[in-house]
Amino acid sequence: xxxxxxxxxxxxxxxxxxxxxxxxxxxxxxxxxxxxxxxxxxxxxxxxxxxxxxxxxxxxxxxxxxxxxxxxxxxxxxxxxxxxxxxxxxxxxxxxxxxxxxxxxxxxxxxxxxxxxxxxxxxxxxxxxxxxxxxxxxxxxxxxxxxxxxxxxxxxxxxxxxxxxxxxxxxxxxxxxxxxxxxxxxxxxxxxxxxxxxxxxxxxxxxxxxxxxxxxxxx
Ligand code: FES
Ligand code: FES
Numbered sequence: 305x306x307x308x309x310x311x312x313x314x315x316x317x318x319x320x321x322x323x324x325x326x327x328x329x330x331x332x333x334x335x336x337x338x339x340x341x342x343x344x345x346x347x348x349x350x351x352x353x354x355x356x357x358x359x360x361x362x363x364x365x366x367x368x369x370x371x372x373x374x375x376x377x378x379x380x381x382x383x384x385x386x387x388x389x390x391x392x393x394x395x396x397x398x399x400x401x402x403x404x405x406x407x408x409x410x411x412x413x414x415x416x417x418x419x420x421x422x423x424x425x426x427x428x429x430x431x432x433x434x435x436x437x438x439x440x441x442x443x444x445x446x447x448x449x450x451x452x453x454x455x456x457x458x459x460x461x462x463x464x465x466x467x468x469x470x471x472x473x474x475x476x477x478x479x480x481x482x483x484x485x486x487x488x489x490x491x492x493x494x495x496x497x498x499x500x501x502x503x504x505x506x507x508x509x510x511x512x513x514x515x516x517x518x519x520x521x522x523x
Contacts, residue, residue, distance in 0.1 A: 368432045372397065373441025381428055388412045388423035391438060399439035399468040403497075410496030413469035413476070414438045418522040420476030422495075437523040439468035442475065450516035451475050454509035462500035470496050474510045475517055483514040 366383045369376060372395060381390055388405075391397045391414070400423055403411030407425045414423045415437040443449035451471050454460070461467040473496045477483050482492035489510045490503070498506065 366429055368429050370395075370428065370431060370436060371433065372436045373438060383427075383429055385428045386424050387414070387416075387421075387426040387428045387431055387436070390428040391423060391436075397438050397440050400472075401465055401468060403466070403469075408497075409466070409469075410473055411466050411469040413473040413496060415472055415476055415523050418476070418479055420473045435523075437472070439472055442471065442523060449475070450513040450520070451478075451509070454513035455506070458505045458509040458512065459502070460506040460509040461498075461502050466496060466498045466500075470498065470506055474506075474513070475523065477510065478514045478517040479522065483510050486511060 364383050365380055367378065367380050369378050370390070371377075372391065377395060379390065379394055381394065385394075388400055388402060391400055392402070400414050401411040402424065403409035405412075405424045407422045410422065412423045413420050415421075415435075416426065416431060417435050418437075443452050448456070449471070451474050455467065455471055455474075460470065470493070473493060474483070477489065477492050480492070483489050486507050489507045493506065493510065
């Protein structure tokens with residue numbers, strides 16, 4: 305059946321800028337070129353694939369003092385470095401994981417002044433002097449943090465890739481007062497993805513360790 309002029313399936317006339325007809329191929333060529341130039345314009349100078357990383361001690365580099373797990377580190381870093389990269393590559397604290405590198409998965413969660421953050425989204429130089437706690441600073445193999453012990457007891461992981469971020473986030477969730485009921489834990493831990501689907505066990509661990517976590521000094 306062919307479409308009538310009243311039929312919504314009828315092809316709409318092509319119109320260009322100022323209402324003048326514009327052939328479809330020409331329109332597509334223009335909009336594609338526009339989108340490409342817009343995305344190029346958003347790339348900050350110096351971030352292009354062919355731009356070499358700056359020498360940390362040269363232009364673009366800066367010196368920061370980071371307080372990580374109770375230790376102060378004076379570091380020269382590329383001023384554009386996210387905290388995650390400085391922790392992993394500069395300080396060899398590889399507990400925080402790089403999952404998406406876009407603030408979507410929570411694998412990189414650490415505590416900054418006791419609040420959970422996605423360290424892939426935080427500029428390291430903005431944390432100068434702040435208290436940073438990673439999974440390595442929460443407990444030790446001999447004296448686990450209550451949240452670490454609860455994750456073990458409840459099998460709150462399978463492959464373990466998301467686990468450091470889940471545990472740091474769980475501590476932050478408790479400190480925020482968002483770990484009172486299973487549904488609340490589910491909602492406020494939703495920024496931490498677990499590809500293995502260990503969510504029921506993670507929830508159980510967070511609920512069990514909430515009281516003991518809240519009674520400890522703020523990390
Ligand atoms: S690596 Fe930071 S949120 Fe995924
Ligand atoms: S335990 Fe494998 S991704 Fe969470």
